[in-house]
Amino acid sequence: MKSSSITIKDIARILGISPSTVSRALKDHPDISAETKKAVNELAVQLKYQPNAIALSLKQNRSNTIGVIIPEIVHHFFSSVISGIEDVAYDAGFTVMICQSNEKHDREVANANMLLSHRVDGVLVSVAKESTNFDHLKLLKEKGLPLVFFDRVVPVVEADCVVIDDEEAAYKATRHLIENGRKRIAHFSGPRHLQISTNRKNGYLRAIREAGLKEDADLIMEADNFEKANNAVRMLADHNKLPDGIFATNDLTAIGAMQAAQKLGIKIPEQIAIIGFSDGRLSGITNPTLSSVDQHGYEMGSTATRILLNRIMNPEEDFKPIKRVLQGDLVIRESSI
Amino acid sequence: MKSSSITIKDIARILGISPSTVSRALKDHPDISAETKKAVNELAVQLKYQPNAIALSLKQNRSNTIGVIIPEIVHHFFSSVISGIEDVAYDAGFTVMICQSNEKHDREVANANMLLSHRVDGVLVSVAKESTNFDHLKLLKEKGLPLVFFDRVVPVVEADCVVIDDEEAAYKATRHLIENGRKRIAHFSGPRHLQISTNRKNGYLRAIREAGLKEDADLIMEADNFEKANNAVRMLADHNKLPDGIFATNDLTAIGAMQAAQKLGIKIPEQIAIIGFSDGRLSGITNPTLSSVDQHGYEMGSTATRILLNRIMNPEEDFKPIKRVLQGDLVIRESSI
DNA sequence: GTGAAAGCGCTAACAG
DNA sequence: CTGTTAGCGCTTTCAC
Numbered sequence: 001m002k003s004s005s006i007t008i009k010d011i012a013r014i015l016g017i018s019p020s021t022v023s024r025a026l027k028d029h030p031d032i033s034a035e036t037k038k039a040v041n042e043l044a045v046q047l048k049y050q051p052n053a054i055a056l057s058l059k060q061n062r063s064n065t066i067g068v069i070i071p072e073i074v075h076h077f078f079s080s081v082i083s084g085i086e087d088v089a090y091d092a093g094f095t096v097m098i099c100q101s102n103e104k105h106d107r108e109v110a111n112a113n114m115l116l117s118h119r120v121d122g123v124l125v126s127v128a129k130e131s132t133n134f135d136h137l138k139l140l141k142e143k144g145l146p147l148v149f150f151d152r153v154v155p156v157v158e159a160d161c162v163v164i165d166d167e168e169a170a171y172k173a174t175r176h177l178i179e180n181g182r183k184r185i186a187h188f189s190g191p192r193h194l195q196i197s198t199n200r201k202n203g204y205l206r207a208i209r210e211a212g213l214k215e216d217a218d219l220i221m222e223a224d225n226f227e228k229a230n231n232a233v234r235m236l237a238d239h240n241k242l243p244d245g246i247f248a249t250n251d252l253t254a255i256g257a258m259q260a261a262q263k264l265g266i267k268i269p270e271q272i273a274i275i276g277f278s279d280g281r282l283s284g285i286t287n288p289t290l291s292s293v294d295q296h297g298y299e300m301g302s303t304a305t306r307i308l309l310n311r312i313m314n315p316e317e318d319f320k321p322i323k324r325v326l327q328g329d330l331v332i333r334e335s336s337i
Numbered sequence: 338m339k340s341s342s343i344t345i346k347d348i349a350r351i352l353g354i355s356p357s358t359v360s361r362a363l364k365d366h367p368d369i370s371a372e373t374k375k376a377v378n379e380l381a382v383q384l385k386y387q388p389n390a391i392a393l394s395l396k397q398n399r400s401n402t403i404g405v406i407i408p409e410i411v412h413h414f415f416s417s418v419i420s421g422i423e424d425v426a427y428d429a430g431f432t433v434m435i436c437q438s439n440e441k442h443d444r445e446v447a448n449a450n451m452l453l454s455h456r457v458d459g460v461l462v463s464v465a466k467e468s469t470n471f472d473h474l475k476l477l478k479e480k481g482l483p484l485v486f487f488d489r490v491v492p493v494v495e496a497d498c499v500v501i502d503d504e505e506a507a508y509k510a511t512r513h514l515i516e517n518g519r520k521r522i523a524h525f526s527g528p529r530h531l532q533i534s535t536n537r538k539n540g541y542l543r544a545i546r547e548a549g550l551k552e553d554a555d556l557i558m559e560a561d562n563f564e565k566a567n568n569a570v571r572m573l574a575d576h577n578k579l580p581d582g583i584f585a586t587n588d589l590t591a592i593g594a595m596q597a598a599q600k601l602g603i604k605i606p607e608q609i610a611i612i613g614f615s616d617g618r619l620s621g622i623t624n625p626t627l628s629s630v631d632q633h634g635y636e637m638g639s640t641a642t643r644i645l646l647n648r649i650m651n652p653e654e655d656f657k658p659i660k661r662v663l664q665g666d667l668v669i670r671e672s673s674i
Numbered sequence: 675g676t677g678a679a680a681g682c683g684c685t686a687a688c689a690g
Numbered sequence: 691c692t693g694t695t696a697g698c699g700c701t702t703t704c705a706c
Contacts, residue, residue, distance in 0.1 A: 005456075005480055007683055018693045023685060031691055048476060053454040054394045055683035058698050063391060065434075065455075073423065076618075079416040086410065086437050090444075095451055097402075098435045100423050107427075114432055117390040118402075119342075139385060143342055255622055262624075281413075285592055287599075287624030344699055355677045360701060368675055392699035395682050 006047045015039055026051075057119065066308060067097045067115035067123040069108060071152070076280035077297045078126070081150060084301025085124060092309050094121075101128040112136040122146040122308045124301075127154050129191055146311035150304040151295075153195055160311070160322040162304040166196050169293045169328030170203025173275045174247050176291070176330060178211045180337060182245030182273055186219040186236070188229055188257065190249045197224075200249050200277065224249050229256030237264055244272055245336075251276035251283055251292055258286065258335065273336040278328075288334030296326055343384045352376055363388075394456065402432045403645060404452035404460040408440050408489070413617035414634045415463070418487060421638025422461060429646050431458075438465040449473040459483040459645045461638075464491050466528060483648035487641040488632075490532055497648070497659040499641040503533050506630045506665030507540025510612045511584050513628070513667060515548045517674060519582030519610055523556040523573070525566055525594065527586045534561075537586050537614065561586050566593030574601055581609055582673075588613035588620055588629055595623065595672065610673040615665075625671030633663055 008026070012019040017036065025032045025040035043049075057063040066089055070078050082098065089096045097120060099111035108128045113136070115123055123140055125147065137157045140147055149161035177185050187204045190197030201220070208215055218241055223232040229248065233256075236242050242261075248254035254276030258268050266272055268288055276283060278295035303324055345363070349356040354373065362369045362377035380386075394400040403426055407415050419435065426433045434457060436448035445465045450473070452460055460477055462484065474494045477484055486498035514522050524541045527534030538557070545552055555578055560569040566585065570593075573579050579598075585591035591613030595605050603609055605625055613620060615632035640661055 005453075008685095009683075019683085020685075020694080021692055023683095024692085027685095033691060036691085048479075050450065050453045050480075052395075052456060052683050054391055054400060054456050055698090056685085057391045058389075058395050058682090058700095059684050059686090061698070073410075073420045074413065074416045074618075076411065076413070076416075079411045079413075082435070083410045083437065086435065087439075090436070090447075095434050095436070095455060097432050098419070098423065099427070099432070100420065102424075110427075113387065116342075116387045118432060119389060119391050142385075143387075259622075281411075282619065282622055285596075285619055286622055345701095346699075356699085357678080357701075358676055360699095361676085364701090370675060373675080389699050392682090393701085395684095395698090396700050396702090398682070 005052070006049050007052065008049075011040060011043050011047065011049060015043060061119075063119050063121055064093060065095045065097055065118065065120045066305070066312075067099065067111075067118070067120035069099050069101055069111045069115070069123065069125045069127075071101050071103050071126060071128050073098070073100050076282070077151075077278050077295055080280065080297030081126075081301035081304075084298040084303075085305045086301075088302045088305040088309070094309065101131075103128045103130050105130045105133070109136040112140055116140065116143060116145070120145070121312045122148070124148050124150060124304050124308060126150050126152040129194060132193060146308055146315075148304045148308045148311070150300050151196065155195070158319075158321055160307050160324075162300050162307065162324045162326065163196075164295055164300070164326045164328040166199035166328070167203040167206070169277070169330070170200040170247065171207045172203075172328075172330045173277070173291075173293055174204045174207035175211075176332065177245040177247060177273050177275060177336060178207060178213070180245075180273060182243075183213060184216070184219065184243040185213070185245035185247060186221070186243035188221060188223040188232060188246060188248040188253050190224040191222065197249060204247055219243055224253055226252045226256035229253040230260040233257050233260035233264070242266070242272065246272060246274045248274070248276050250278055251280070251290060254290055254292070254335075255282060255286055258290070269335050269337055275336045283331070283333065286335070291333045291336035292331055293328040294331050295328055300326060342389070343386050344389065345386075348377060348380050348384065348386060352380060398456075400456045400458055401430060402434055402455065402457045403642070403649075404434045404436065404455070404457035406436050406438055406445060406448045406452070406460065406462045406464075408438055408463060408465050410435070410437050413619070414488075414615050414632055417617060417634030418463075418638035418641075421635040421640075422642045425639045425642040425646070431646065438468075440465045440467050442467045442470070446473040449477055453477065453480060453482075457482070458649045459485070461485050461487060461641050461645060463487050463489040466531060469530065483645055483652075485641045485645045485648070487637050488533065492532070495658055497644050497661075499637050499644065499661045499663065500533075501632055501637070501663045501665040503536035503665070504540040504543070506614070506667070507537040507584065508544045509540075509665075509667045510614070510628075510630055511541045511544035512548075513669065514582040514584060514610050514612060514673060515544060515550070517582075517610060519580075520550060521553070521556065521580040522550070522582035522584060523558070523580035525558060525560040525569060525583060525585040525590050527561040528559065534586060541584055556580055561590055563589045563593035566590040567597040570594050570597035570601070579603070579609065583609060583611045585611070585613050587615055588617070588627060591627055591629070591672075592619060592623055595627070606672050606674055612673045620668070620670065623672070628670045628673035629668055630665040631668050632665055637663060
């Protein structure tokens with residue numbers, strides 16, 4: 001059906017006045033007489049008139065919409081970010097267009113094009129693991145769209161970003177293990193080409209070196225999900241190389257490690273202390289509860305959005321990229337003491 | 338800056354042809370000569386022309402966008418639903434506008450108006466816990482927007498919906514506890530005015546009655562989050578009324594109950610068997626792992642979206658509301674055997 | 675095979 | 691104080 005919604009013209013016709021007068025009346029323009037305003041507004045309410053945001057966008061070359069490209073909505077961290085984005089956007093009268101890349105490069109490119117087509121006023125991006133080419137993001141910039149990265153940043157494109165201090169947080173996490181007397185600390189890391197992964201690894205290495213511990217290549221492995229962590233622990237056990245501490249690049253990985261160890265009859269934290277990173281809700285719920293770094297997803301989303309909206313409102317006050325670094329908070333629970 | 342994006346006119350001007358020809362060439366219209374098409378398409382690529390979806394929407398009175406109103410994005414269940422929505426929409430060339438109500442009625446109303454203004458082609462809704470008046474949703478219908486409810490349905494508004502068979506799933510869950518010899522089974526339920534809550538409670542009651550067990554009002558309480566479950570268990574313990582089984586209306590509640598019990602030195606599942614409902618990722622991770630009902634969030638989202646898109650494509654083939662009931666799958670883990 | 679013109683809903687000069 | 695006009699980018703009759 002699509003019952004044709006009422007327009008400013010309809011109101012004008014009914015009231016026997018011109019569309020522009022209606023338009024002005026609705027915006028409380030000073031020129032319009034009080035009675036006209038009253039008549040217009042009353043009729044508008046009565047007819048349940050809704051301004052057509054599309055027409056407005058076309059006219060003003062401004063959609064009051066921001067786009068979000070995010071790897072996977074289902075991760076607690078990312079959904080908290082979205083929540084923060086949505087809340088700030090809502091308060092500013094903006095709507096949010098969400099696209100998930102599912103970690104696929106192709107899909108990320110398609111998402112960027114879609115957002116471009118829809119003439120969003122700005123874009124928030126956390127890049128897909130798979131992405132190594134960033135022409136699609138450069139294109140957004142070229143087209144004059146403000147761009148703010150969060151969490152997964154790409155240095156190739158000059159843009160604002162909001163990250164947490166992964167290096168420092170990883171350092172603190174590892175240091176905490178060291179202070180508890182752990183000597184053979186493993187690191188389960190993410191893919192090499194993601195900044196956050198290398199940053200976390202670097203923090204780990206800094207703590208290890210600073211403490212004069214041996215840097216053991218066998219204890220550093222790429223494993224960034226539940227299953228891989230499971231396998232990694234089993235492999236270490238098979239080779240009689242089990243560590244006494246593990247710092248994992250995310251919580252699910254940590255939990256995978258923990259459960260694999262427990263299945264082998266290893267006591268957590270007595271025999272192996274474990275600490276994770278971020279993913280949120282899970283950490284308070286495992287047994288033992290999991291020490292972790294709180295990544296403040298909601299705050300990251302709201303901060304990034306505030307920066308973006310600011311760019312949208314004040315275009316190009318000769319651009320200097322803002323880099324906002326949030327502190328990751330070490331939350332010590334049972335798995336590491 | 339907002340570097341003015343190139344339009345069909347630009348291409349026309351450069352090529353010395355008319356905008357309409359360009360438009361047709363881009364859509365591969367049969368009337369247009371091969372060379373013209375070639376020239377146009379090449380230039381389009383070269384200039385990185387992006388069709389203006391806004392202009393298109395205005396013209397065709399069709400935004401190729403669907404709106405989603407959802408209580409809280411951060412819940413695993415809801416974020417899986419969104420993921421399902423987004424995937425299906427993406428495949429159909431639709432974008433998704435996400436609004437979260439944060440369980441607030443006012444915000445839900447504002448969301449509905451925003452979506453209306455943005456002339457989305459259809460809306461997916463799961464209502465806020467707080468909402469008891471649904472005029473804003475009726476308005477969407479009146480305006481001719483297809484509406485599909487998922488999970489949290491409201492009977493007042495005639496619309497399609499996708500739910501899981503909460504009653505049956507709750508029945509199966511409770512039955513499972515009974516079959517394992519539990520006699521005093523408690524139910525931690527959600528707010529009375531939510532259909533899903535009463536449905537789950539009814540399933541529980543049906544199983545209890547059918548088994549000839551005593552229906553004990555002291556064992557049925559409104560508790561639908563971690564903290565409330567904690568308190569509930571402590572209270573039951575204080576009054577020496579601890580059950581030997583608990584069916585909770587969601588996983589976090591179940592986990593709250595489990596941890597409170599464990600703190601009291603009670604063995605799960607030996608002394609109390611516990612089973613939850615839905616929230617996803619958590620259940621495999623607790624110790625013991627939590628039996629639960631898989632609510633198939635992704636499938637719910639994708640199904641609802643398919644129904645919605647179908648309504649959008651085939652408007653008003655004299656409307657009979659579709660009610661799609663998904664089965665909740667009982668997933669038995671360690672906490673209940 | 676291509677172009678001219680109108681119009682989607684709205685706003686903003688410019689007139690009066 | 692209000693109306694007329696033009697135009698945002700695009701499609702689509704209707705001409706030629």
